[in-house]
Amino acid sequence: MLQSFLEHFRELYRYRALIDSLVRREVQARYRRSVLGYLWTFLNPLLLLSVYLLVFTRFTRAVTVENYALFLFVGILPWLWLSGSVVSGTTSIAMSGGLVTRVCMPPQVLPAVAVISNLVNFLLGLPVMLVAAAIFGKIPGAAYVWLPVVIALQTLFSYGIALTVATLTVRFRDVQFLAQNLLMVWFFLTPIAYPIAMVPERFQRLLQFNPAVAFVRPYQQIVLEGRPPSPLHLTAGLAWGILAVGVAVWVFESLRDSLAEEI
Amino acid sequence: MEYAVRLEHVTKRFRRYRPVAAHTTLKTAFVEWANALRKRRNTFSPARFEVLEDVSFAAVRGETLGIIGRNGAGKTTLLKLMAGIYRPDSGRVTVNGRVAALLELGAGFHPDFTGRENVVVSGIVHGLSKREVRERFDRIVDFSGIGEFIDAPVRTYSAGMYMRLAFSVAVHVEPEVLLVDEILSVGDESFQRKSRAVMEERLRSGRMTTVLVSHDLDVIQQVCHRVVVLNPPTATLFERPQEAVAEFHRMMASEARP
Numbered sequence: 283m284l285q286s287f288l289e290h291f292r293e294l295y296r297y298r299a300l301i302d303s304l305v306r307r308e309v310q311a312r313y314r315r316s317v318l319g320y321l322w323t324f325l326n327p328l329l330l331l332s333v334y335l336l337v338f339t340r341f342t343r344a345v346t347v348e349n350y351a352l353f354l355f356v357g358i359l360p361w362l363w364l365s366g367s368v369v370s371g372t373t374s375i376a377m378s379g380g381l382v383t384r385v386c387m388p389p390q391v392l393p394a395v396a397v398i399s400n401l402v403n404f405l406l407g408l409p410v411m412l413v414a415a416a417i418f419g420k421i422p423g424a425a426y427v428w429l430p431v432v433i434a435l436q437t438l439f440s441y442g443i444a445l446t447v448a449t450l451t452v453r454f455r456d457v458q459f460l461a462q463n464l465l466m467v468w469f470f471l472t473p474i475a476y477p478i479a480m481v482p483e484r485f486q487r488l489l490q491f492n493p494a495v496a497f498v499r500p501y502q503q504i505v506l507e508g509r510p511p512s513p514l515h516l517t518a519g520l521a522w523g524i525l526a527v528g529v530a531v532w533v534f535e536s537l538r539d540s541l542a543e544e545i
Numbered sequence: 546m547e548y549a550v551r552l553e554h555v556t557k558r559f560r561r562y563r564p565v566a567a568h569t570t571l572k573t574a575f576v577e578w579a580n581a582l583r584k585r586r587n588t589f590s591p592a593r594f595e596v597l598e599d600v601s602f603a604a605v606r607g608e609t610l611g612i613i614g615r616n617g618a619g620k621t622t623l624l625k626l627m628a629g630i631y632r633p634d635s636g637r638v639t640v641n642g643r644v645a646a647l648l649e650l651g652a653g654f655h656p657d658f659t660g661r662e663n664v665v666v667s668g669i670v671h672g673l674s675k676r677e678v679r680e681r682f683d684r685i686v687d688f689s690g691i692g693e694f695i696d697a698p699v700r701t702y703s704a705g706m707y708m709r710l711a712f713s714v715a716v717h718v719e720p721e722v723l724l725v726d727e728i729l730s731v732g733d734e735s736f737q738r739k740s741r742a743v744m745e746e747r748l749r750s751g752r753m754t755t756v757l758v759s760h761d762l763d764v765i766q767q768v769c770h771r772v773v774v775l776n777p778p779t780a781t782l783f784e785r786p787q788e789a790v791a792e793f794h795r796m797m798a799s800e801a802r803p
Contacts (some may be wrong), residue, residue, distance in 0.1 A: 300669050303665065307655060311657060314658075379649075379652070384630070386630050540560070
């Protein structure tokens with residue numbers, strides 16, 4: 283079991299040149315035939331941000347939090363990475379355009395590419411977020427050294443989810459549509475558009491079982507609250523990451539032999 | 546004798562797809578999936594059928610091995626097993642050296658990217674390192690005859706240009722084992738002559754082992770040293786191509802009889 287687990291990642295490492303060139307292509311391909319190009323990376327969250335701003339502070343006044351725009355931005359950026367990984371992960375193997383059926387390569391390369399290219403987009407947005415935070419008076423402090431740790435944990439978790447949905451989508455295309463719907467629910471169950479403090483006590487405890495909380499909250503703590511992420515979130519993040527990858531590798535390796543035939 | 550590709554008692558089964566009605570409820574799908582997980586791949590299940598059963602043969606280093614059989618006999622399946630795309634349900638497939646499979650050209654090409662960008666990714670997909678692609682780049686473009694269009698997106702290419710570029714990448718991978726599926730007829734006459742010349746040069750060099758699937762029995766007799774005749778689910782290796790072709794004709798004739 284551990285053996286096949288290690289081999290799984292050894293294969294990814296052996297194919298790093300392929301991952302590298304596919305990620306480059308993925309990042310470039312997204313906006314290749316658009317006029318605004320990379321600007322879309324920022325326009326997407328910006329658009330989303332404006333709508334929430336309008337609905338939750340002007341239409342309804344449902345959310346009371348200082349610098350709501352910044353608060354949203356800090357939460358949405360990692361969320362877009364997570365949800366983007368799931369969305370592009372679902373079809374990554376099933377619609378690989380012959381890469382799995384005609385070339386011998388480990389299929390797990392493809393969900394890895396989905397996660398890493400979304401990570402690149404996240405990293406492109408990160409400086410913008412930090413500048414925005416500085417403008418709002420949140421000057422970068424010592425807590426920022428935790429960012430790489432949080433990012434690493436989220437990479438692990440995202441890969442687990444992406445690999446699972448990518449594998450299952452090959453057999454059941456339903457997973458792809460299910461994922462889209464669940465992501466919507468997941469978004470609202472994660473304190474991104476509202477601060478977790480506004481949630482009633484008993485629901486707050488339930489929310490801790492939402493893995494996304496363990497990945498989104500640390501950014502808010504680091505950037506907005508200027509303190510290191512709480513050990514609870516870090517531990518939970520690590521646990522979720524290991525669990526997700528464990529399940530993913532198991533599902534993937536048990537269905538792997540039939541993947542090329544089923545596509 | 547040194548083997549380049551070796552199949553030992555290889556059995557390959559495929560899933561038999563039943564009418565949609567038998568599969569519609571999520572419950573049956575889930576139950577079957579759970580069963581499949583539990584049973585793994587080595588157990589027999591009536592929902593599967595043998596494409597190849599207990600097939601053993603080997604290609605010797607440097608030779609050109611032909612594979613013939615009627616449509617749907619499992620020729621491509623055999624190549625995919627050798628390429629490692631499929632895994633056998635039982636038995637063993639061993640390959641010595643770098644394999645390149647020309648199963649379908651242009652695997653991994655992205656329409657919005659230029660020929661130049663696609664050559665790089667496609668080369669890496671076929672197992673070259675970045676440096677190896679750089680070293681071969683000019684030769685690849687030269688051979689393809691794409692010229693200045695190498696910097697245009699491949700979606701603007703004609704079907705012929707697309708195939709020529711893809712084929713050019715594939716032959717320049719210079720694998721130790723080349724698996725070819727019926728693609729010697731890419732492009733116009735002059736390009737075909739050029740590709741045949743380069744293939745023949747490779748074959749003669751004796752460094753490359755080639756497994757060639759073709760319906761063109763003339764080509765098979767001309768270039769192959771030995772030939773495997775597929776008669777599902779079994780395969781027979783003939784030391785002389787003429788014998789294989791004769792056997793194939795006998796097989797077809799007996800099947801054609803009412």
